[in-house]
Structures are given as structure tokens and as C-alpha cells.
Amino acid sequence: MGIANEEAIKQLQSLTEDVDEPLKNTFKTMHQGYPIETLVRFLKARDWNVAKAHKMLVDCLQWRIENEIDQMLAKPIIPIDLYRAVRDSQLVGLSGYSKRYTCFLLFYGLPVIALGVGLSTFDKASVHYYVQSHIQMNEYRDRVVLPSATKKQGRHIGACLKVLDMTGLKLSALNQIKLLSVISTIDDLNYPEKTDTYYVVNAPYVFSACWKVVKPLVQERTRRKVQVLQGCGRDELLKVSMLSSLIIIMLKLDK
Numbered sequence: 001m002g003i004a005n006e007e008a009i010k011q012l013q014s015l016t017e018d019v020d021e022p023l024k025n026t027f028k029t030m031h032q033g034y035p036i037e038t039l040v041r042f043l044k045a046r047d048w049n050v051a052k053a054h055k056m057l058v059d060c061l062q063w064r065i066e067n068e069i070d071q072m073l074a075k076p077i078i079p080i081d082l083y084r085a086v087r088d089s090q091l092v093g094l095s096g097y098s099k100r101y102t103c104f105l106l107f108y109g110l111p112v113i114a115l116g117v118g119l120s121t122f123d124k125a126s127v128h129y130y131v132q133s134h135i136q137m138n139e140y141r142d143r144v145v146l147p148s149a150t151k152k153q154g155r156h157i158g159a160c161l162k163v164l165d166m167t168g169l170k171l172s173a174l175n176q177i178k179l180l181s182v183i184s185t186i187d188d189l190n191y192p193e194k195t196d197t198y199y200v201v202n203a204p205y206v207f208s209a210c211w212k213v214v215k216p217l218v219q220e221r222t223r224r225k226v227q228v229l230q231g232c233g234r235d236e237l238l239k240v241s242m243l244s245s246l247i248i249i250m251l252k253l254d255k
Contacts, residue, residue: 091116
């Protein structure tokens with residue numbers, strides 16, 4: 001990390017220390033014992049511009065307070081039938097951990113999350129409940145999955161890999177563009193740099209048309225992380241994920 005970046009971190013850290021107590025409290029919940037790494041995420045999201053990163057962070061902390069995000073995991077979607085309907089139509093699951101080292105990025109030990117995008121219908125409840133469910137999964141990842149991976153690896157793990165399965169994708173999926181826009185905005189503004197790479201697999205011919213519509217809704221820094229793999233992407237996924245994890249991914253995606 002260069003001298004300029006280190007200075008940016010110090011400046012943002014100093015600015016963060018001046019925020020009100022409620023913001024400090026929710027920041028503690030968010031950083032899970034790794035405040036500097038969290039500041040770096042926001043700096044990266046704003047190209048190391050301290051003023052912009054500070055505004056982004058403060059806006060995020062205020063959003064957390066206004067929406068009671070710290071209590072989100074204690075707010076179940078009720079009744080239980082509604083909860084099951086939401087989760088059954090929003091297919092996502094932890095499948096294992098990555099194994100790959102590269103010259104520039106250390107991928108080992110990152111949680112690998114499989115999402116059945118093509119078969120997720122998002123049609124069993126209102127947008128509100130799917131957004132609530134998405135935020136709950138984000139918070140569970142940040143407060144349970146990533147801290148567990150950090151403890152397991154003996155070093156800070158602050159991001160995951162995602163496998164997006166497009167099996168069953170239809171043009172009618174664009175009917176959920178409002179929901180996708182809301183979720184994308186929440187992630188870009190409040191959970192920056194939480195996914196290292198998005199692997200798209202089993203992309204049918206309609207994927208290109210859908211991607212053209214969705215792409216403008218996604219930040220450029222996120223678009224650069226998207227890799228569309230050939231077919232089911234088995235060979236490529238084996239390079240970054242242990243065989244046992246890949247088997248679990250395929251089973252989840254088959255379901």
C-alpha cells in the first residue's frame with residue numbers, strides 16, 4: 001500500500017472519530033473488529049478520495065440507524081409461511097471456501113456463495129420482503145460467515161466469491177428490474193467491496209439481452225468483477241474452489 005493510500009486511511013480514520021455516538025456504535029457493528037479494513041473498502045469504492053469516501057461512509061451509517069440494520073437479524077420475516085416463500089423464490093446458499101492464490105490477489109479461504117439467479121422468481125411477496133431478506137443475508141455474511149472464515153484462516157477475510165447460475169433465465173426476469181435496482185443500490189452504497197468476483201455460469205442466449213438492461217444499474221467497479229464462464233464453468237471454478245465446494249455448488253444450482 002502506497003504512502004498516499006496510507007495517508008488517506010489516516011485522514012478518513014480521523015474524520016470517522018468525530019461522528020456522533022450513534023454512528024460510532026453502528027460502525028462497530030459493521031466493522032466487526034476491523035475498522036481500518038472497513039475504511040479501506042469505502043476508500044476503494046470512491047477511488048481513494050477521502051471526502052467522497054467520508055460522505056459515503058456517513059451516509060451508510062445513517063442508513064443503518066434509520067433502518068435499524070443492527071437489529072435486522074433479530075427481525076424475522078413473519079408469518080413463517082411468508083418467510084419460506086421468500087427464501088424458496090430467492091435461491092442462495094454458502095457452498096464452501098476458495099483455494100486459489102494468484103500473483104496479485106489472495107483468494108484462499110474466501111466464502112463461496114452460490115445463487116440460482118435464473119430460477120429465483122421473486123414473485124411470492126412484495127419488494128419490501130425481498131429487500132429485507134437480502135439485507136438479512138448481507139448482515140449474516142458480514143457478522144457470522146466472514147468472521148468465522150477470518151477465525152478459521154487466521155487472517156482477515158472481508159469478501160466472498162459468488163457463483164451466479166443463470167439456468168432457467170427468461171426475459172420475463174426483467175419484470176423484477178425494480179427489485180434488482182433497489183438491491184443493487186443498497187449493495188453499492190452500503191456494502192462496497194464485499195464480493196471479490198462474480199462468476200456467471202450456464203448463461204442462456206437471453207442472458208446477453210438481460211445483461212444489457214441490468215448493466216447500467218451496476219457500478220463500473222462491480223461490472224469489472226463479473227466473469228461469464230463457458231457452460232457450467234467447471235474447469236474455471238475448480239481453479240478457485242475446492243472440489244468438495246464445487247460439488248456443493250453444482251448440487252445447489254441443480255436444485
